[in-house]
Amino acid sequence: MAKNNELSGKREPLVRIVRRTDAGRIQSWGIRIAAVLVALVICAVLIYALVKMNPLEVYKAMFFGAFGTTRKLWITLRDTAMLLCIGIGLAPAFRMKFWNIGAEGQILVGGVATAVCMIYLKGLPEILLFACMLFLSSLAGAVWGLIPAWFKAHFGTNETLFTLMMNYVAISITSFCVSKWENPYGSNSVGIINPGTKEGWLPDLFGQQYLINVLMVAALVVLMYIYMERTKHGYELAVVGDSENTARYAGIDVKKVIIRTMLLSGALCGFSGFLAVSGASHTISTGTAGGRGFTAIIVAWLAKFNTFTMALIALLLVFLDKGAVEIASKFNLNDYASQIITGILLFFILGSEFFINYRLVFAHKEKHAVQAEGKEA
Amino acid sequence: MQENTAIKLCNITKRFGEVVANSNISLEVRKGEILSLLGENGSGKTTLMNILSGIYFPDEGEIFVDGKEVTIRSPHDSFELGIGMIHQHFKLVDIFTAAENIILGLPGGANLNLKAVAEEVNALTAKYGFELDPNKKIYEMSVSEKQTVEIIKMLYRGANVLILDEPTAVLTPQETKKLFSVLTNMKEDGKAVIIITHKLNEVMEISDRVAVLRKGEYVDTVNTSETSENALTEMMVGKKVSLDIARTEPKNMRTILRIQNLTCINEDGLKALDDVSFAIRTGEILGIAGIAGSGQKELLESIAGLQNPIGESSILYEPKENERVHELVGKTPMQIKELGVSLAFVPEDRLGMGLVGNMGMIGNMMLRGYRSGKGIFVETQAPTKLAKELKEKLEIATPSINTPVSKLSGGNVQKVLVGREIAMEPKVLMTAYAVRGLDINTSYAIYNILAEEKEKGVAVVYVGEDLDVLLELSDRILVLCDGKISGIVDARTTTKEEIGLLMTQIPQKEEEANGEE
Numbered sequence: 083m084a085k086n087n088e089l090s091g092k093r094e095p096l097v098r099i100v101r102r103t104d105a106g107r108i109q110s111w112g113i114r115i116a117a118v119l120v121a122l123v124i125c126a127v128l129i130y131a132l133v134k135m136n137p138l139e140v141y142k143a144m145f146f147g148a149f150g151t152t153r154k155l156w157i158t159l160r161d162t163a164m165l166l167c168i169g170i171g172l173a174p175a176f177r178m179k180f181w182n183i184g185a186e187g188q189i190l191v192g193g194v195a196t197a198v199c200m201i202y203l204k205g206l207p208e209i210l211l212f213a214c215m216l217f218l219s220s221l222a223g224a225v226w227g228l229i230p231a232w233f234k235a236h237f238g239t240n241e242t243l244f245t246l247m248m249n250y251v252a253i254s255i256t257s258f259c260v261s262k263w264e265n266p267y268g269s270n271s272v273g274i275i276n277p278g279t280k281e282g283w284l285p286d287l288f289g290q291q292y293l294i295n296v297l298m299v300a301a302l303v304v305l306m307y308i309y310m311e312r313t314k315h316g317y318e319l320a321v322v323g324d325s326e327n328t329a330r331y332a333g334i335d336v337k338k339v340i341i342r343t344m345l346l347s348g349a350l351c352g353f354s355g356f357l358a359v360s361g362a363s364h365t366i367s368t369g370t371a372g373g374r375g376f377t378a379i380i381v382a383w384l385a386k387f388n389t390f391t392m393a394l395i396a397l398l399l400v401f402l403d404k405g406a407v408e409i410a411s412k413f414n415l416n417d418y419a420s421q422i423i424t425g426i427l428l429f430f431i432l433g434s435e436f437f438i439n440y441r442l443v444f445a446h447k448e449k450h451a452v453q454a455e456g457k458e459a
Numbered sequence: 460m461q462e463n464t465a466i467k468l469c470n471i472t473k474r475f476g477e478v479v480a481n482s483n484i485s486l487e488v489r490k491g492e493i494l495s496l497l498g499e500n501g502s503g504k505t506t507l508m509n510i511l512s513g514i515y516f517p518d519e520g521e522i523f524v525d526g527k528e529v530t531i532r533s534p535h536d537s538f539e540l541g542i543g544m545i546h547q548h549f550k551l552v553d554i555f556t557a558a559e560n561i562i563l564g565l566p567g568g569a570n571l572n573l574k575a576v577a578e579e580v581n582a583l584t585a586k587y588g589f590e591l592d593p594n595k596k597i598y599e600m601s602v603s604e605k606q607t608v609e610i611i612k613m614l615y616r617g618a619n620v621l622i623l624d625e626p627t628a629v630l631t632p633q634e635t636k637k638l639f640s641v642l643t644n645m646k647e648d649g650k651a652v653i654i655i656t657h658k659l660n661e662v663m664e665i666s667d668r669v670a671v672l673r674k675g676e677y678v679d680t681v682n683t684s685e686t687s688e689n690a691l692t693e694m695m696v697g698k699k700v701s702l703d704i705a706r707t708e709p710k711n712m713r714t715i716l717r718i719q720n721l722t723c724i725n726e727d728g729l730k731a732l733d734d735v736s737f738a739i740r741t742g743e744i745l746g747i748a749g750i751a752g753s754g755q756k757e758l759l760e761s762i763a764g765l766q767n768p769i770g771e772s773s774i775l776y777e778p779k780e781n782e783r784v785h786e787l788v789g790k791t792p793m794q795i796k797e798l799g800v801s802l803a804f805v806p807e808d809r810l811g812m813g814l815v816g817n818m819g820m821i822g823n824m825m826l827r828g829y830r831s832g833k834g835i836f837v838e839t840q841a842p843t844k845l846a847k848e849l850k851e852k853l854e855i856a857t858p859s860i861n862t863p864v865s866k867l868s869g870g871n872v873q874k875v876l877v878g879r880e881i882a883m884e885p886k887v888l889m890t891a892y893a894v895r896g897l898d899i900n901t902s903y904a905i906y907n908i909l910a911e912e913k914e915k916g917v918a919v920v921y922v923g924e925d926l927d928v929l930l931e932l933s934d935r936i937l938v939l940c941d942g943k944i945s946g947i948v949d950a951r952t953t954t955k956e957e958i959g960l961l962m963t964q965i966p967q968k969e970e971e972a973n974g975e976e
């Protein structure tokens with residue numbers, strides 16, 4: 083009781099975090115856009131402070147880097163399609179709460195399967211060759227997804243560790259293939275496959291080299307949306323993701339759903355490997371996936387598995403990447419400087435989700451003032 | 460009067476987003492009294508008590524303890540002011556003894572003198588009439604003993620104000636009596652006791668005054684001696700509610716499910732159900748009573764195909780007289796459901812088992828029938844229609860039928876689940892703790908739905924915890940004790956005391972034989 087005095091009197095906590103239930107769609111997007119604007123301002127200050135350059139020039143260069151020429155535009159679109167495709171593959175797995183961080187490996191084995199076809203099956207009629215490439219790359223990815231899914235379904239293994247470790251197996255397999263197919267000898271790389279005949283290269287469409295990549299992925303965006311939102315399979319995997327007990331109660335075969343979904347997820351990631359090898363680089367290396375298997379996780383989650391939103395986010399991420407490369411070379415900055423900008427932008431975009439779900443309440447302030455402040459940050 | 464006041468709340472307001480959980484509540488608790496805090500679900504009782512115990516901070520209003528204004532910013536502050544809250548879910552370390560749990564988290568030197576602690580604990584138990592061995596480990600204790608530890612923990616820390624959140628929900632009638640005598644002793648010692656409960660008969664029995672909240676607002680405080688159960692209900696709900704359950708005589712009774720020698724093993728490898736045999740009949744409500752965790756969950760889940768019964772377990776299902784009999788043991792939940800057996804409400808964890816929290820009402824309506832759509836696509840028209848109908852008929856409060864059901868209040872979540880199950884027109888309807896956490900209005904709505912289903916000739920199984928309701932609603936009551944049937948009694952002639960005894964008594968061999976009809 084003696085300690086009562088200490089607690090007497092009015093002392094409120096300075097800031098409290100309060101859950102927000104009222105953020106509608108418009109308000110949510112408003113917060114996100116505000117976050118990007120604030121991030122741009124902060125980047126501008128940093129750019130000026132660090133390298134004494136006009137931030138607007140820098141932003142202009144970033145834009146030029148991504149969309150400046152027709153060639154640049156198509157490469158941006160190609161890379162967006164690739165990242166988006168992986169995201170589409172990951173979406174059903176993550177909606178099922180299966181933490182598939184093995185996209186990297188699934189892409190690589192898909193890429194290796196594609197390269198195998200390009201190297202050993204050349205001479206086949208074009209249609210047949212592409213059918214083989216498509217089928218085998220998807221199959222390889224599917225197998226890579228199936229293994230952790232099967233163990234998870236039957237023995238309850240941890241899929242996060244399992245899929246992660248499968249990545250390293252895939253990297254080792256790729257290394258082995260690279261050294262086997264080394265060309266020219268001693269270069270430690272495979273080099274462009276079939277440079278003369280362009281066999282197994284995705285063909286140009288209407289004179290555009292990458293249009294076919296974009297179209298295929300665009301089709302997947304629609305198909306995956308329908309699969310997840312309108313089909314029984316999509317419904318089942320969402321139920322399993324929410325609660326396995328509810329799924330069992332409803333008579334859903336949880337094991338079957340886990341395995342089926344991961345087959346699909348792996349197959350799509352394997353298909354991304356096909357896009358990377360046959361549709362973009364025409365070679366294979368351990369860097370073919372290039373971390374995009376992880377970046378795509380951000381794409382899937384930020385979009386809350388809506389494939390159309392995922393397209394926007396994939397475009398944003400690729401844009402940032404291309405822009406960073408451009409300003410690094412144009413202004414002779416080192417790589418890190420441009421990555422700072424990317425980092426700050428991503429930080430703010432991810433952070434804005436907090437302000438969509440919560441708002442801050444400051445002590446002794448009117449409610450209206452508080453809401454306005456919450457939005458800005 | 461002033462020095463008699465232990466705690467005084469003035470104009471407390473607390474908002475969560477748009478929702479006003481507490482609006483301008485003023486309340487006072489006196490020393491040496493037991494105050495019941497009464498209110499429906501979502502009336503703000505728990506929020507108010509959480510403000511007192513330092514979990515929430517009020518947006519507006521003042522709190523006075525012993526006449527002095529205080530600020531409670533954390534549970535620690537609340538302790539210092541002598542406020543102790545006993546939650547529904549105990550916060551004890553299983554592998555520690557009672558004494559160790561009691562001193563856990565208290566400041567002190569490196570040297571633990573557990574003997575002295577035990578002596579102090581013994582002194583406290585003697586003073587208030589508890590029964591507790593300070594050296595017993597928590598995992599060896601019954602629910603009632605654990606609750607005793609929680610209460611003594613608070614007293615040991617010098618609490619002058621005790622808040623108990625639904626303390627009798629988990630107790631047998633005998634244990635409740637014991638608890639009440641202890642609370643009375645504390646009151647006579649000058650402590651203030653606040654008890655949150657839904658059971659009106661207990662309010663009438665134990666409290667001196669009753670404070671009533673409704674929809675976040677303070678209604679009134681009345682002296683218990685000057686009020687009645689009906690008057691309190693009216694204050695709570697805002698309108699007259701009939702507290703009667705229409706129980707008709709069972710008609711066309713016929714055994715539809717015959718459970719024989721049912722034995723189940725739980726995760727720890729222990730027998731959750733041990734050689735249970737009884738019959739479920741159409742047109743009657745079979746109540747199932749028992750202390751929590753006596754095998755109720757396993758019993759219902761076995762029938763629904765969610766358990767793996769062992770040994771000679773057999774569950775025979777006779778959909779119609781003289782028709783083919785189906786053995787349910789070994790069938791999948793899907794196959795069983797297709798036969799018309801429905802596990803309607805899921806024990807304890809409605810969102811974790813019966814519903815998909817992240818989906819709206821439509822998505823949840825689909826759970827049962829989504830396979831019926833054409834081809835690979837799910838059909839949404841019928842579920843949408845059903846969702847709209849239920850929202851209307853059961854008065855489900857939801858912003859839209861697409862709002863994730865996890866955002867709805869407990870009562871509305873239950874209505875979604877009940878509505879969906881009954882819409883399936885099952886032949887056997889099994890419910891577990893169907894009204895747990897629901898307010899009076901919704902509870903009675905659900906009792907009446909069950910009674911209607913029984914009228915229609917459905918075999919209803921009602922696993923419940925409120926013995927008064929079991930007695931009023933059921934036709935027969937099956938009592939489980941430690942996975943065995945300790946008796947099947949006629950609900951019209953038995954008494955609460957008889958059931959209470961059966962709940963704690965391991966059955967004799969010959970009684971078990973009576974279990975089978």
